[in-house]
Amino acid sequence: MLGKCPYCNDGNVTVAKKTVLGKQTKVYSCSNTRFYTEDGECFESVGSCSYRIWGNSLAKYGKRAIGEREVKALLSSGSFTAVLHSKNGVAYRKTVVAHYEYGITVLFNEEVAS
Numbered sequence: 001m002l003g004k005c006p007y008c009n010d011g012n013v014t015v016a017k018k019t020v021l022g023k024q025t026k027v028y029s030c031s032n033t034r035f036y037t038e039d040g041e042c043f044e045s046v047g048s049c050s051y052r053i054w055g056n057s058l059a060k061y062g063k064r065a066i067g068e069r070e071v072k073a074l075l076s077s078g079s080f081t082a083v084l085h086s087k088n089g090v091a092y093r094k095t096v097v098a099h100y101e102y103g104i105t106v107l108f109n110e111e112v113a114s
C-alpha cells in the first residue's frame with residue numbers, strides 16, 4: 001500500500017502491473033477501482049471509485065515511468081516534483097498533482113525554482 005486514495009475516503013492505493021497493447025506498465029490504483037480489458041486495451045470501470053495513475057502518464061514529457069516513491073509523495077503531501085523534458089530537449093522541473101480523471105496532472109503555469 002502506498003497511501004490513501006485522494007478521492008474516496010476508504011480506498012488504499014496499491015501498485016500492479018497491467019499489459020496494455022502488448023506493453024507492460026505499472027498502474028497505481030485505488031482498491032475500489034476495477035479494471036477490464038477490451039481489444040488489448042485496459043480500462044478502468046466506473047465503480048465506487050476510479051482513481052488510478054498509469055506509470056507511463058508522463059511519457060510524452062520524456063519521463064518514462066512514475067516511481068512508487070513519487071506516488072507515495074503525491075498521496076502524503078498532495079504533489080511531487082518531476083523533471084520533464086520539452087520537445088526540444090530542455091529539462092524543467094514541474095509540480096505534479098492528483099487529478100481524478102487523468103490520475104495526475106502537471107501544473108504548467110506554476111514556476112518552480114530548479
Ligand SMILES: [Zn+2]
Nearest residue numbers: 005011030049
Ligand atoms: Zn478511491
